[in-house]
Amino acid sequence: MKTIEVDGIKVRIQIWDTAGQERYQTITKQYYRRAQGIFLVYDITSERSYQHIMKWASDVDEYAPDGVQKILIGNKADEEQKRQVGKNQGMKLAEEYGMDFFETSACTNYNIKESFTRLTELVLMAHKRELEGLRMSSADELNLAELEDDGSKADGMGNSSKSCWC
Numbered sequence: 001m002k003t004i005e006v007d008g009i010k011v012r013i014q015i016w017d018t019a020g021q022e023r024y025q026t027i028t029k030q031y032y033r034r035a036q037g038i039f040l041v042y043d044i045t046s047e048r049s050y051q052h053i054m055k056w057a058s059d060v061d062e063y064a065p066d067g068v069q070k071i072l073i074g075n076k077a078d079e080e081q082k083r084q085v086g087k088n089q090g091m092k093l094a095e096e097y098g099m100d101f102f103e104t105s106a107c108t109n110y111n112i113k114e115s116f117t118r119l120t121e122l123v124l125m126a127h128k129r130e131l132e133g134l135r136m137s138s139a140d141e142l143n144l145a146e147l148e149d150d151g152s153k154a155d156g157m158g159n160s161s162k163s164c165w166c
């Protein structure tokens, strides 16, 4: 659990660090179901980890809820001398997936706060849109109910006035 502040609002976030190894995949998939935001993380010093992102992304598509927010992360940005994945490759992949992208370093804290704040912001915005959608559809339902109600009144009036006019 961690509390971060987004636009002056204190938000308590629960963070799950899933295991990367294949043998834990069954457990990992269970975490996706309740996730609202997901970081897809590769290691900039490992081309292999970058290639693996496609597999992670398809798992997320399959197991995470529809509205889940995702950000692509290239970690170990402090290891410039060992870099195997260019920043432009990360940006390109993120663009393909329609995600935001950060290079980070857990060692130097580079972009850590920024990426968590951004993901929280995206989750809050999605939540707001969802609530707005629900509000609109319940307002629509109310309007429809009013119309139906008015309709029956109009019918009644119509019938009664019709009986008068005859």
Ligand SMILES: Nc1nc2c(ncn2[C@@H]2O[C@H](COP(=O)(O)OP(=O)(O)OP(=O)(O)O)[C@@H](O)[C@H]2O)c(=O)[nH]1
Pocket: 017, 018, 019, 020, 021, 075, 076, 077, 078, 079, 104, 105, 106, 107, 108
């Ligand atoms: N230089 C550097 N090393 C890092 C950074 N982040 C993690 N490491 C190191 O990378 C190794 C693996 O880190 P983990 O946090 O275990 O990685 P993980 O992805 O959770 O590993 P899994 O157990 O497979 O899920 C450790 O030795 C960390 O110290 C970073 O930003 N920079």
